[in-house]
Structure formats: C-alpha cells, structure tokens
Amino acid sequence: MFENRTIGLALTVPAALFAAALFILPVGILLSEAFKGDNGFSLMAYVDFFSSPRNQTVFFRTLKLAGLVAVVSAVVGYAAAFCIVSLPAKSRGRMFGLVTLPLMISPVARTYAWLVILGRTGFVNSMLVNMGITDTPFRILFTETAVFIGLLQLFMPLMIISLVSAMENMPRDAIPAARILGANWFQVFTKVILPLTREGLVVGGTLVFTGSMTAYITPAILGGSKVLMLETLLYQRVTVANDFVAASVIAMILIVMAFSANVLLKQIATARRTRV
Amino acid sequence: MKRLLIATTALTLTMGTAASAQDKTLTISVYSFAQDEFKELVYDPFQEQCGCKLVVETGNSVERLAKIEANAASPVIDMAVISTADALSATRKGLLQPIDTAKLSSYDKLYEIAKDPIGDHMAVGYTFYATSIVYRSDKIDGIESWSDLLSPELAGNVALPDVTTNQGPPVLYMLGKAIGDTDPSLTAPIELVSEHADDIVTFYVRSSQLAQLMQQEEIWAAPIGRFAWGQFKDNGFPMAWATPKEGQTGGMNVMVMTKDNGNEDLALEFMDFWLSTPIQTALAEALVDSPANSEVTVSDEIADNLTYGPETANNLDLIPADVMLDQRENWLDQWNNKVMQ
Amino acid sequence: MNRVATWAILGLTLTFLIGPFLIIVIAGLSAGDSLAFPPQGISLKWYIKVFTVESFQASFAMSMFLAIFGTLAALLLGIPAAYGMARYRVPGAEFVRLIVSSPIIVPGIIVGLALLRYLVIPTGVSIALALFLAHTALILPYAVRVVSGSLDNLRVDMEEAALLLGCSRMGAFWRVVLPNIRGGVLAAFILGFVTSFNQVPVSLFLSGPGVRTLPIDMIAYMEINYDPSVAALSALLAVMSVGIVFAAEKFLGFSRYV
Numbered sequence: 001m002f003e004n005r006t007i008g009l010a011l012t013v014p015a016a017l018f019a020a021a022l023f024i025l026p027v028g029i030l031l032s033e034a035f036k037g038d039n040g041f042s043l044m045a046y047v048d049f050f051s052s053p054r055n056q057t058v059f060f061r062t063l064k065l066a067g068l069v070a071v072v073s074a075v076v077g078y079a080a081a082f083c084i085v086s087l088p089a090k091s092r093g094r095m096f097g098l099v100t101l102p103l104m105i106s107p108v109a110r111t112y113a114w115l116v117i118l119g120r121t122g123f124v125n126s127m128l129v130n131m132g133i134t135d136t137p138f139r140i141l142f143t144e145t146a147v148f149i150g151l152l153q154l155f156m157p158l159m160i161i162s163l164v165s166a167m168e169n170m171p172r173d174a175i176p177a178a179r180i181l182g183a184n185w186f187q188v189f190t191k192v193i194l195p196l197t198r199e200g201l202v203v204g205g206t207l208v209f210t211g212s213m214t215a216y217i218t219p220a221i222l223g224g225s226k227v228l229m230l231e232t233l234l235y236q237r238v239t240v241a242n243d244f245v246a247a248s249v250i251a252m253i254l255i256v257m258a259f260s261a262n263v264l265l266k267q268i269a270t271a272r273r274t275r276v
Numbered sequence: 277m278k279r280l281l282i283a284t285t286a287l288t289l290t291m292g293t294a295a296s297a298q299d300k301t302l303t304i305s306v307y308s309f310a311q312d313e314f315k316e317l318v319y320d321p322f323q324e325q326c327g328c329k330l331v332v333e334t335g336n337s338v339e340r341l342a343k344i345e346a347n348a349a350s351p352v353i354d355m356a357v358i359s360t361a362d363a364l365s366a367t368r369k370g371l372l373q374p375i376d377t378a379k380l381s382s383y384d385k386l387y388e389i390a391k392d393p394i395g396d397h398m399a400v401g402y403t404f405y406a407t408s409i410v411y412r413s414d415k416i417d418g419i420e421s422w423s424d425l426l427s428p429e430l431a432g433n434v435a436l437p438d439v440t441t442n443q444g445p446p447v448l449y450m451l452g453k454a455i456g457d458t459d460p461s462l463t464a465p466i467e468l469v470s471e472h473a474d475d476i477v478t479f480y481v482r483s484s485q486l487a488q489l490m491q492q493e494e495i496w497a498a499p500i501g502r503f504a505w506g507q508f509k510d511n512g513f514p515m516a517w518a519t520p521k522e523g524q525t526g527g528m529n530v531m532v533m534t535k536d537n538g539n540e541d542l543a544l545e546f547m548d549f550w551l552s553t554p555i556q557t558a559l560a561e562a563l564v565d566s567p568a569n570s571e572v573t574v575s576d577e578i579a580d581n582l583t584y585g586p587e588t589a590n591n592l593d594l595i596p597a598d599v600m601l602d603q604r605e606n607w608l609d610q611w612n613n614k615v616m617q
Numbered sequence: 618m619n620r621v622a623t624w625a626i627l628g629l630t631l632t633f634l635i636g637p638f639l640i641i642v643i644a645g646l647s648a649g650d651s652l653a654f655p656p657q658g659i660s661l662k663w664y665i666k667v668f669t670v671e672s673f674q675a676s677f678a679m680s681m682f683l684a685i686f687g688t689l690a691a692l693l694l695g696i697p698a699a700y701g702m703a704r705y706r707v708p709g710a711e712f713v714r715l716i717v718s719s720p721i722i723v724p725g726i727i728v729g730l731a732l733l734r735y736l737v738i739p740t741g742v743s744i745a746l747a748l749f750l751a752h753t754a755l756i757l758p759y760a761v762r763v764v765s766g767s768l769d770n771l772r773v774d775m776e777e778a779a780l781l782l783g784c785s786r787m788g789a790f791w792r793v794v795l796p797n798i799r800g801g802v803l804a805a806f807i808l809g810f811v812t813s814f815n816q817v818p819v820s821l822f823l824s825g826p827g828v829r830t831l832p833i834d835m836i837a838y839m840e841i842n843y844d845p846s847v848a849a850l851s852a853l854l855a856v857m858s859v860g861i862v863f864a865a866e867k868f869l870g871f872s873r874y875v
C-alpha cells in the first residue's frame with residue numbers, strides 16, 4: 001500500500017467523474033422528475049401511477065414473474081449445481097462451461113428461439129399434436145407462461161453458476177458426514193447444504209430476480225402488449241405517450257426493487273445463520 | 277475485416293459532429309412497411325435525380341413523432357409521413373411549418389380530400405387507405421360484420437390493433453357501429469372488447485407483425501389497413517379481404533415539414549417527386565400505396581387491391597383528425613382501465 | 618446420488634438451456650421461406666442472405682465499434698481506478714467504488730432514456746457518441762471488478778522491489794504490474810466486449826437515422842420479416858461470441874478471472 005494520496009486520487013478520479021457525469025447525474029435528474037409538483041416536492045406522480053388498475057396489474061405481474069423465475073431457478077439450480085459438483089474434475093469443468101454458454105449468446109437470439117418453439121405451429125405444439133396428446137394446439141405465445149419460460153432460460157445459468165461456486169467452497173466431507181450420522185437427503189439439504197451455500201443463493205437470487213425484472217426483450221417479444229411488465233410499460237409510456245413522469249416512476253420502482261431484493265435476501269441469509 | 281475497420285474509423289471521425297457539412301442530405305421519417313419497394317421505386321430514383329443522400333428513419337408513428345418532438349430545437353428529421361391525427365397533434369405542438377404548395381408541381385393533380393386535410397396547408401395527403409378485416413380463408417368461412425371479430429368461432433384466433441395505433445380507434449368505431457353505438461367516446465366498443473379480452477391473442481402495435489402471426493397460425497383474422505395487404509397476399513396461404521356490412525373505415529397518411537429544418541427546398545423537391553404521377557403510379561402498381569394523385573390510372577386488377585378512385589375515397593367512414601386527437605386520452609384511459617387490466 | 622439421476626438432471630437442464638440455441642441454428646438452415654422447426658429442407662441460403670442485408674452490415678459495424686472502443690475506453694478509465702484503489706490510500710475509496718459500479722444496478726433502459734433526454738437533446742451531441750458513452754459507462758464496473766481481482770492476486774512486494782531497484786512508479790507499473798495482470802485485462806476486455814455487443818435495453822432509446830446497434834436492428838427486422846435470416850444471424854453471432862470466449866478460455870484460462 002502506497003501513501004501518496006495525490007497519485008491515488010489522480011488514478012481514481014477520472015473513472016469516478018465519468019460515471020458520475022454520464023451516469024449518476026442524468027439518471028438522477030430522470031428520477032427527480034417524478035417528485036416535481038406544483039409547489040416543489042410532491043409524491044403525486046407515484047399516487048397517480050399506483051391508482052391506475054393497469055399499472056397495478058403490471059407491477060404485481062412483474063413481481064410475480066420475477067419472483068417465480070427466481071424460485072424455480074433456485075430449485076432447478078440446486079439440483080443441477082449439486083450434480084455438477086459431484087462430477088469428476090474434468091467433466092465438471094466442461095459442464096460448467098456448457099451452463100455458462102447461453103450467457104454468451106445474444107438475448108435476442110435466445111428469445112427468438114422461443115418463438116419457433118412455443119408458437120402454435122411450433123416445436124412443442126407439433127410434438128403434442130403428433131403424439132395425440134391434444135388436437136388443438138395450445139396458445140402459449142403472448143401469455144405469462146411464455147414470458148416465464150423465456151426469462152427462466154435467460155437467467156437460470158446465473159443461479160447455477162452462483163450455486164456451483166458456493167458448493168465448491170463447501171467442506172468436502174460435510175455431506176458424507178451428515179449421511180453417516182443418519183440424516184436423510186431432505187435433512188442433508190436443509191441442515192447442511194442450504195446453510196453452507198446461502199451466500200451463493202443470495203447472489204444468484206438477486207441476479208435472477210433483478211435480471212427478470214429489468215429484462216426487456218423477453219416480455220416484448222414473447223408477451224407483447226397483453227403481458228406488459230414494468231420495463232415494457234416504461235418503453236410504451238415513453239414511445240406512445242411521451243410520458244416521462246411515468247417513466248421516472250417506473251425507473252425508481254425498478255431500482256428500489258433491485259436494491260430491496262438484495263438487502264432482503266442478505267437479511268434472510270444472515271438471520272438464519274445466527275440461529276444455526 | 278478491412279471494411280469494418282474503415283467503417284469504424286469513419287464513425288470515429290464523424291462522431292460528435294452531428295450536423296457535419298455533408299453536401300446534401302435529406303432525412304425522412306417514414307412507416308416501416310414495404311421499405312424494399314420504397315427504396316427501389318422512390319428513394320433510389322430520387323437520390324439519382326437530386327444527387328443527394330437520403331437518410332431514412334423508420335418506426336411506428338407515435339415513436340417517430342416522439343423523436344421529432346424530442347429534437348424540436350435542432351430537427352434531425354426534415355420531412356415525415358404520418359397520420360392526419362398525428363399531423364394535427366404535431367401542428368398544435370408547433371413542430372411543423374406550412375408546406376409551400378406553390379412549389380409542388382403535382383399539387384393540383386391531387387384528390388380534393390388530400391390537398392389540405394388538416395387545414396393551413398400543414399399537411400398534404402399522399403395516400404389514403406381502407407381498413408377492414410383480413411383473414412385466412414382456409415380457416416374461416418367468411419366475415420360479414422365487424423362484430424364477427426368477437427364471435428365464438430374466432431375466439432383465441434384474432435388480433436386487434438392497440439388503441440394507441442392509427443388503426444385502433446377506427447376499428448373500435450366500426451365495432452361500435454356494429455352494435456349500434458357510434459358515440460365518439462367509444463365507451464361501448466371498449467367495454468365490448470374488454471369482455472372478450474381473453475379471446476384476443478394480442479393487441480398489435482405494428483401491422484408488420486401480423487403477417488408473421490398469420491403464418492404461424494397464432495391468428496386467423498385481424499383488422500388491417502389496405503396498405504399492409506401486400507404482405508399477406510403472397511405469404512403462401514389463402515388470405516381474403518372482408519367487406520363487412522357496416523362498411524370499411526380507414527385513414528389518410530400525409531406528408532409534413534418539420535419547423536426550421538433548414539432543408540426546406542430539398543424536402544419540397546422530395547415531396548413533389550413522391551406525389552408525381554409516375555411515382556404514384558409505380559407505388560400503386562406495386563400495391564404499396566393507393567394513389568392520392570388523381571391522374572394515376574391502373575388496371576382493374578391492380579385497382580381491385582387498392583383503395584382507388586374518388587368514389588371509394590369519399591365512401592370511407594373516417595374519424596376526423598380533431599376527434600381522434602381530442603378523444604385520444606379518454607380512449608387510452610378507458611382502454612387501460614378496462615381492457616389492459 | 619447415482620449416476621443415472623445425475624446425468625438425467627443435467628441432461629434435462631442443458632436441453633432447456635442450450636436446446637433453443639440448437640433449434641435456432643437448424644431453423645436458419647431451412648430451405649423454406651418462413652421460420653419453422655423442423656425446417657422445410659436444408660440450405661445455406663439464409664446464412665448467405667444475412668451478409669447481403671445492408672442494414673445488418675451498418676449495424677454490425679456500429680455494434681463492433683461500440684464493443685471494441687467502448688471496452689477500450691472503459692479499461693482506460695478502469696485500470697487506473699482499480700490500481701489506485703488497490704495500491705493507494707484513496708480518500709473515500711468506498712465511495713469511488715460505489716460510484717464506479719453504480720451502472721450495474723440501474724436498468725439499461727433507464728440509462729438510455731436519461732442520456733437521450735439530458736445529454737443528446739440539450740447538448741446536441743450525436744446519438745453515436747451517446748451510445749459510445751453509455752456503453753463505456755456500462756462496461757466500466759466489469760473492467761474495475763475484473764482488474765481489481767487480478768491486482769489483489771499480485772503481491773505488492775514485487776512493485777516495491779522494482780522501486781527499490783531504481784524503477785520509477787510509472788516504470789514499475791509498465792514493467793511489473795501490467796505484464797502480470799495482462800490476463801485479467803484481456804478477460805475484462807472479452808467480458809466487456811460480449812456484454813456490450815449483446816446489450817439491448819440501453820440502445821433502445823439511443824437510435825437515430827442510420828444509427829442502430831445490431832440487436833436493435835435485428836428486432837426491427839424480425840418485426841417485418843418472418844424469414845429464417847434472423848435465426849441464421851443469431852446463430853452466427855452466437856458462434857462468434859462462444860468462439861471468442863472459448864479461445865480466451867483455451868489460451869488464457871478466462872474463467873479464472875471472471
């Protein structure tokens with residue numbers, strides 16, 4: 001560690017200034033727009049926003065879908081991560097690579113694929129019809145189900161990666177030890193794996209939840225105007241009605257929810273730990 | 277790779293100098309449909325004629341209008357083609373300037389309704405269109421009335437225009453007409469749509485999206501403007517254009533000039549080019565836009581696919597631009613609170 | 618757990634995660650005119666057509682430009698910042714770290730909208746410049762984080778030794794520090810490149826006449842055309858991204874740094 005403050009500042013200030021001027025300042029002004037009233041500060045924009053039944057629907061739908069994606073990602077993620085960790089080192093590396101692979105692919109491409117798969121003449125429906133399970137193809141596109149599937153595929157890798165990292169740091173003999181002591185798999189999970197991988201769950205959960213909440217392409221392409229989420233609503237309000245106040249309100253909601261998701265998950269993690 | 281390098285270097289050089297002193301550039305803002313045809317029939321020939329560069333911005337009208345408004349202080353767009361209601365709205369916001377029709381040599385050839393559709397020569401109509409229902413004739417026997425859109429046979433197989441699009445209010449108006457309520461508040465038809473919201477696959481924002489939905493069999497029927505008919509005709513499926521007993525609605529698209537763009541002469545030259553008889557004929561023959569120029573004559577077969585002739589134009593049941601504009605917020609409120617819930 | 622169950626779970630998960638991508642690759646090979654799976658016949662025509670679409674060429678160049686120069690700019694700002702925070706007692710270092718990493722918390726669509734409204738419109742800077750600045754800001758947190766990670770693994774006494782041996786501060790940085798964090802810098806570059814190239818929301822509002830990033834252009838194209846060319850293009854881009862990351866992993870052990 002070197003003591004010279006001037007050099008230290010000279011090195012860090014440009015980056016900080018850049019982020020402050022081009023990022024924090026414009027976003028800050030945007031967020032402040034919704035607090036402007038006739039006589040200074042006002043919360044009317046928020047009251048207006050939440051008094052519209054449509055906005056309420058969109059708000060709760062966003063919460064519900066993002067939450068659901070996070071929960072399902074966690075369930076599948078634990079199973080997958082556990083399997084990956086139990087593989088021999090070489091295949092573990094490969095498997096980890098395969099799970100990371102989708103993250104490198106453009107979300108446009110990944111969402112587009114679901115159009116082909118979920119459409120009424122798409123892959124899933126033609127399989128179901130061919131197998132005689134149904135005569136009339138299911139309507140999946142432009143429903144919450146389609147958006148859920150798209151988001152799950154988009155963000156699950158983040159959960160798996162976080163959980164794999166957490167499990168790799170687990171003491172090797174923790175699970176065999178618990179088994180020898182007579183714990184069944186459910187107990188092993190709740191008493192051993194879960195407490196030891198909480199950090200990973202918090203990181204993964206935050207990433208998946210906020211990612212789902214702020215995704216644009218998936219709800220836009222797979223949901224359309226009938227399944228608006230906050231992000232697509234924001235885009236629509238600006239492009240359709242030039243409504244920057246609503247945009248500002250939605251922006252604030254998204255940022256606050258991202259923060260609280262992280263804080264809340266951290267709280268849960270630490271609260272449980274003290275009890276154990 | 278070399279090309280990419282050149283391109284990126286060029287970008288670096290031009291960045292920051294938004295309005296560089298490039299010789300003659302005209303920036304236009306147009307609807308995103310049939311751009312291949314427009315390029316071949318309008319843009320390329322015009323660039324050749326004027327020796328200038330044409331920059332084309334596409335998108336739906338609200339989006340494009342929002343951008344014109346955002347850049348009002350230093351207009352990026354020189355001329356735009358939008359709906360009459362949008363043109364009136366832009367006029368009221370002071371974003372447009374009157375068009376010097378004396379400089380348009382084709383002006384006198386236009387149908388009366390296209391000459392000054394919103395007053396004060398703030399806009400000139402270049403095409404009008406009928407709006408009706410297009411459907412897959414292999415799936416549906418036929419469509420008799422606008423209310424068939426909400427019939428049990430079409431439940432789960434129909435898309436409607438979102439109320440924020442240009443087609444939205446006219447379609448709701450015709451639905452109202454079908455149930456005998458033509459109040460401009462559109463309360464009755466919006467109520468009707470909200471009761472059937474679950475039967476509607478999606479509320480589309482761009483008509484360009486519909487051809488895809490028809491092919492995918494997500495939908496079998498949807499109301500569209502005649503200008504989009506071309507996309508459906510050749511998609512390999514049997515498609516039909518309904519003539520409902522309540523009649524057809526529609527709209528007119530107009531050219532407008534942004535205020536203080538400093539490029540008025542070139543913009544006028546381009547407008548005149550687009551309105552000229554040969555270009556309007558070429559666009560009609562390619563089934564892109566129905567002509568607003570009365571000197572255009574096309575074969576019966578072509579005319580069949582267009583909104584053609586003064587008689588057709590006069591019989592369209594249109595919502596006036598000022599009603600569109602003054603009721604918009606009201607429609608949107610009702611729509612958001614009933615249909616989108 | 619037994620092997621069968623392990624592979625069944627992994628197989629199903631991977632099918633869900635990677636299957637759609639394979640379907641896209643195959644759908645792009647269709648000989649038919651509309652997007653479908655299974656494809657109607659096999660041909661390379663859509664893969665070839667992608668290269669002839671003019672707007673794709675322009676937007677590809679734009680996205681490449683943003684990804685390369687945006688990441689370079691972010692590294693130019695991020696490396697000194699990371700180094701400063703790792704080696705010097707900077708007053709308010711935590712605050713600086715918070716500011717620099719803030720772009721990661723705020724949704725991209727808001728960044729794009731804010732820059733359009735408060736930078737592009739009032740000052741009249743070009744959309745291209747705004748895009749460049751926005752992408753730089755978005756990549757900055759990754760650059761700082763990855764480079765910081767490398768610096769933490771580099772022992773300070775190496776630099777101190779260099780200084781004792783008469784090296785200047787600058788010289789020590791160039792000769793000792795930089796060669797040792799080279800891998801981390803490259804990893805940050807690749808991560809930044811891929812992030813920027815695939816970025817959609819920030820560019821949604823930042824598009825102007827003739828200025829569009831490739832993902833935005835693809836969305837616009839597929840709204841109008843339902844042919845398999847977007848599938849083909851998606852497949853090509855995916856192969857490009859995966860290829861870059863794979864090469865990086867092979868030659869420098871990319872995942873150690875990220």
